[in-house]
Amino acid sequence: MAEILGMISSQRGSETDPVTGPAVDPGWIREFARAHETAGFDRVLIGYSSAAPDGFAVASAVLQATERLGVLIAHRPGFVSPTVLARKLATLDQLSGGGRVAVHHISGGSDADQARDGDFSTKPERYGRTAEFMDVLRRALGADEPFDYSGQHYRVEGAHSSVGPVQPNGIPLWFGGLSDDAVRVGGEHADVYALFGESKAQVADRTAAIRKVASATGNDRLTFSLSTRPVVAATEEAAWAKADTYLEKARANKEAGLENNSLRLKHKAAKETTAVSADRLQHLAHVRDVHDERLWFGITKLMGPQGNSSGHVGTGQQVADALLEYWDLGVENFLIRGFDQLGDVNDWGELLLPRLRAGIEERQPTERVLAHH
Incomplete structure (x- = not known):
């Protein structure tokens, strides 16, 4: 089932908005989740x-603060x-009513972290461990x-749990990574393979390579997700004026040393590859600032390697149309997060999400329409 996802933080702050408040701000989590x-x-x-x-503690707070929102x-x-x-995972799924819990596997791109x-x-070694x-x-x-398992990294005997998901296959297994090792692992084991906000040509190339592995290993569950940071007005x-404002704010914060983000690896080891x-x-980002007409890499170039930082810029309809072009390439999930965290979420709810859902409904049979729980 395809979904539209956001990203939540435990404290206010982004590249354009210096972090404020404690590392865990319960009021902010509730407000942002709602x-x-x-x-x-x-x-x-x-x-x-x-x-x-x-993350499990934060997830519990999100689930308790909302009625249908998943994590x-x-x-x-x-x-x-x-x-x-x-x-x-199964316990959290049971406590939250079922279908609201999923897990995203990140093997670890940084030796230092x-x-x-x-x-x-x-x-x-980490990718081999992730596969097992x-x-x-x-x-x-x-x-x-009860079952046994014997591998290079994990061995269990008589493994059994008294608690399972509310529904069979009710906890989707997500996966991220784009190295050759990642493609082999994610293509075989993932329910949803998460991709960064790259150009359509690169996404088409990556999905083809991953589908090849999925087909060879019999993984007929596999779907894809695209991450982007839309700027809409x-x-x-x-x-575009808003995007320019975000870029200037990010530049000022970077120059002032105000990048206090616990999810960013700020101290990379010497000679460590990204x-x-x-x-x-x-x-x-270094080829040009904009690809595919409205995929913007201004923040990406400024901030350097730090995870997903590219985003589509335009009106809600223009950005929806741009994302639907990825849908036509086989991407069925969209993970979007912003720079002005609350402001962007509110703008997307008014300008982007209704148009994106309408476009998907036009493209899909009823049984595969993007569900709005």
């Missing part, structure tokens, strides 16, 4: 880093057993009888 629900989002991503607050909890395999995570939590494995983790997790979430001119997905965005 804004997403009011705007019409299906789910919100809760990010992960070695310095960030616990996508980012998780790094290697620190919690897959059988333990299965019980955590992994080391802060005591993991000194190599990236190839997702395999065991899926079995643990769906097993009616009533007119195209106003939208994630392939971040490198790909940087390449596009």
Whole structure:
């Protein structure tokens, strides 16, 4: 089932808005979660880093503050057993009524950030571990009888849980990463493969490569998600003016050293390579500022490798039309987050999401229409 997702933080702040408040601000979490629900989002991503607050605790607060909004909890395999995570996810799913919980697997693009939590494995080792983790997790979430598993990274005997998801296959397994190792793992094991906001040509190339792995391994569940940071306004001119304002604010904050974001790796180890997905965005940003007419890389170029930072700029209808071109390439989920966090969410709820949903309804049979819980 395709979805529109936002991203929630535990404290106010972005590249354009210096972080304020404590690392965990309960009032902000409630306000931000309810804004997403009011705007019409299906789910919100809760990010992960070695310095960030616990995602499961934040997810619980989001679920309690809202009635239908779901969560996508980012998780790094290697620190919690897959059988333990299965019980955590299933318990949260049961407590929240079912269908509101999903998990996003991030193998770890930074050796330095992994080391802060005591993991000194190599990236190839981490991807091998993620493959086994997702395999065991899926079995643990769906097993009616105790099972054994013996792999290079995980071994369990008689694994069994008294709690499962409300519905069979009720907890989607998301995955992110664009290296060759990532494509092999995600193509085989993921329900949803998350892509950064690249050009249509690059997305078409990546999805083809990932689908090839999925087909060869019998993964007929696989769908795709695109991440973007839209800048929308009533007119195209106003939208580009807003983008310019965001860029100047981000530049001023960077120069003032106000980038206090726990989800960003601020101190990268010497000679450490960056994630392939971040490198790909940087390449596009340095070719030109705008691709495919309205895919903007101004913030990407300014801030350097730091995760998804490209976004589509225009009126709500123009941005919806641009995203629907990715839908035509096979992308069925859209993960969008903003720079002016609350303001952008409110703008999207008024200007973008209704038009995006209407466009999807025109393209899909009734049984595959984007659900609005």
